[in-house]
Amino acid sequence: MKSVDPPANKTRPRFGEPAKFLPVLFVVGIISSLYCIYVFHHCVPMLQHKLAPALRNQAMEQRALIQLAIFHYVTLLLLICYIRSIMIHPGEIPNDPLWNYPAQDFRADQNDPEKEAKLNLQEQKRSGERRNCKWCGKYKPDRCHHCRVCRTCILKMDHHCPWIYNCVGFRNHKYFFLLLFYAVIACNLIAFTMFESVQRSVDANAPFMSMFALLFGETLSSFLAILVTCFFGFHIWLMMKAMTTIEFCEKSMKQSGYDGSAYDQGGMQNILGVLGPNPLLWLLPLGAPTGDGLSYVGEHSKLTVDMAANQRKKTRSRGSKRSGGGRGSGDEYSSTGETGAS
Ligand SMILES: [Zn+2]
């Protein structure tokens, strides 16, 4: 019987569905509204340019200048991170015969143990085979998952984010993380500093439009500040545990506890894995992590350390006659293949 060929891996246009830009437009709308309200209804009136310099409240003018400078710096970095999160592809499985999932007839010779050992894969199917994607026709590297929205496999997939019309994965994780960081600063800055203008406009019975804009901006920024701060806190925790959102959900489903991702290399190494090798560039949208996004097991990783400890235990109890294969111990880390990554 002739086997069915794997589906051809067509390259599809990255932004082929205009409707999926609607959430992006919504976010751009929120950023523009909050920017206009903060600058034109809060900072500019505080500069008191209609009054003669001698009559101005100097302290208030100074405050407005400092707030304007910080706000513009944060907004600029936020926009760069937002654009980079949208534009930078999170990473796909390379077009390399090593990762091509062969048709049934050839699968036997492709499962060459030597080749597999070279890949150093930790995640596998329950049956012990290499994980593969039936839609892309490829073998999956560790931490790679198929995104049904992007219709491709994403390296170190974190989650699909409709607000950036992109997946968060290996290559754009840093920009997404910094996008949250700058959003936290911007929202909290607006919510805390604009409050005095809100109070003043209510006390002085300001024109309706101005009062409405300030109240609307204050409510929206406070709401977003709480939301984004919690979400960012969760992502810091995930980074310190060397976990992606998908891996967190898998652990929740298995109720296996969150202390010990197979890829945990210790706090510092985990940060380097997300924010890049140069600490001076950690908070700037530059210097993303190096590597190919295919392999995550280093000499410091928990898995390697555990395996080495097991090895020592085995050799001690059984003598130096037989050394157990390391790969088998990875069963608890194995993923069941097609995760319903949303
Ligand atoms: Zn796929």
Ligand SMILES: [Zn+2]
């Ligand atoms: Zn996606």
